[in-house]
Amino acid sequence: MAENTLTWSLPIDVTHEVSASAASLSFVGGAGDFDEEGQIRNPDDLKCQLAGSIKNVETALRQENCTLADVIRIKAFVNLSVQVHEVSVVEMLLASLPNRPAPVISIVPVAIQPFAGQKIQLQAIAKRGWRDEAHRVEECELKISSVNTQATPVVTTALRAGEVIATANRTAAHCVEAYSGDLDGGAQSHAIMSSLNASLKAVGASLQDAVKLEGYYQGTTRAQWTPLARARASYFAEPGPPATVIPCHLGDLDQTMTRVGILAMREQRNSYDKYIPREDAWPERVWDWPAELPYRQAQKLRDMIWLGGQVPAQPFSNTGKRVHPGQLLPQARLTMSYISDLLRPFGRHPSDLKLLVCYYRKLPECAETDALVQLLSDYCGGVLPPLSLIPVDHMQDADSTIEIWGVAQG
Numbered sequence: 001m002a003e004n005t006l007t008w009s010l011p012i013d014v015t016h017e018v019s020a021s022a023a024s025l026s027f028v029g030g031a032g033d034f035d036e037e038g039q040i041r042n043p044d045d046l047k048c049q050l051a052g053s054i055k056n057v058e059t060a061l062r063q064e065n066c067t068l069a070d071v072i073r074i075k076a077f078v079n080l081s082v083q084v085h086e087v088s089v090v091e092m093l094l095a096s097l098p099n100r101p102a103p104v105i106s107i108v109p110v111a112i113q114p115f116a117g118q119k120i121q122l123q124a125i126a127k128r129g130w131r132d133e134a135h136r137v138e139e140c141e142l143k144i145s146s147v148n149t150q151a152t153p154v155v156t157t158a159l160r161a162g163e164v165i166a167t168a169n170r171t172a173a174h175c176v177e178a179y180s181g182d183l184d185g186g187a188q189s190h191a192i193m194s195s196l197n198a199s200l201k202a203v204g205a206s207l208q209d210a211v212k213l214e215g216y217y218q219g220t221t222r223a224q225w226t227p228l229a230r231a232r233a234s235y236f237a238e239p240g241p242p243a244t245v246i247p248c249h250l251g252d253l254d255q256t257m258t259r260v261g262i263l264a265m266r267e268q269r270n271s272y273d274k275y276i277p278r279e280d281a282w283p284e285r286v287w288d289w290p291a292e293l294p295y296r297q298a299q300k301l302r303d304m305i306w307l308g309g310q311v312p313a314q315p316f317s318n319t320g321k322r323v324h325p326g327q328l329l330p331q332a333r334l335t336m337s338y339i340s341d342l343l344r345p346f347g348r349h350p351s352d353l354k355l356l357v358c359y360y361r362k363l364p365e366c367a368e369t370d371a372l373v374q375l376l377s378d379y380c381g382g383v384l385p386p387l388s389l390i391p392v393d394h395m396q397d398a399d400s401t402i403e404i405w406g407v408a409q410g
């Protein structure tokens with residue numbers, strides 16, 4: 001059968017890439033069931049959209065001389081329900097991914113998608129040729145305490161492909177046997193972090209090797225965020241990794257309050273596993289957290305720059321106070337200015353981003369979403385990198401509308 005050379009497009013009116021590479025990694029952002037004109041092929045049909053999204057990931061990766069076999073992590077933003085639970089989505093993804101061991105699969109439950117008729121979007125990270133090199137895998141049966149299903153597919157919970165390590169994100173229902181929802185958010189966070197550290201240890205690493213922490217939690221106030229943040233932070237010595245933690249629709253299906261995943265890097269030298277030193281940048285203007293945390297805002301290693309999630313917080317301070325409260329576009333402009341600040345010490349610019357991940361409070365007016373995309377494009381020099389655009393129904397508090405992170409060429 002002839003190879004399909006047509007690519008696909010997001011339904012946005014700006015020039016954008018669907019895939020890009022930084023050093024050894026290739027990224028695909030926001031892959032949905034879109035055709036080359038940005039139209040959803042199968043509106044409101046999750047199963048068909050998932051298959052179409054995987055095909056689009058494959059097409060995008062081909063542009064970077066990669067295949068589905070090179071994927072190390074695939075992240076699915078999907079609306080879960082009683083009828084569509086996490087195990088069933090994982091099973092559909094596994095059926096669409098031909099190679100074993102499978103890549104790490106991380107699920108993020110979301111209530112809404114950026115475009116009408118969309119049910120799922122995929123983000124992928126690939127490393128070309130990793131299956132032909134030394135790699136380590138942790139696999140286990142996927143058991144979620146609150147999901148009543150006889151199916152227990154075997155999934156990859158941690159994958160080390162050379163120096164790059166991905167872990168599957170998880171809740172307390174994934175890692176506490178017979179979990180019944182009786183743990184508070186702090187205790188759930190400790191259970192998750194302990195489980196992640198065990199997964200990293202299984203592939204010869206630890207949490208201190210993390211280059212990115214990605215978390216989600218239920219909450220709309222700082223009081224709800226703080227105990228979870230402190231529990232996660234207790235597992236890192238300074239300097240910790242860049243972090244992004246988003247209030248998200250986790251659903252009531254598994255009675256959990258938070259979900260966390262880790263990306264890490266560790267080298268092997270003279271047959272020993274070694275920590276990879278990293279450069280750090282934190283210009284004075286860029287905000288700090290309102291709690292003492294070990295995370296850094298930007299770190300460079302192996303010619304990649306990993307950014308922490310940037311928010312429209314007051315510059316030169318750790319008050320956590322938001323500037324331009326509740327205003328999406330002014331807050332997006334300030335947030336992107338922080339990304340510019342963080343890249344500048346490395347001699348880089350937002351046009352060097354190879355993945356851009358934008359969480360924003362979805363507003364009824366599509367015109368404002370279009371204006372947001374145009375603003376992001378302007379900051380990135382007129383061409384957007386692979387973009388994951390993830391609307392949420394609320395952010396950290398009523399004054400917040402946006403959080404953005406990314407990976408740049410170092």
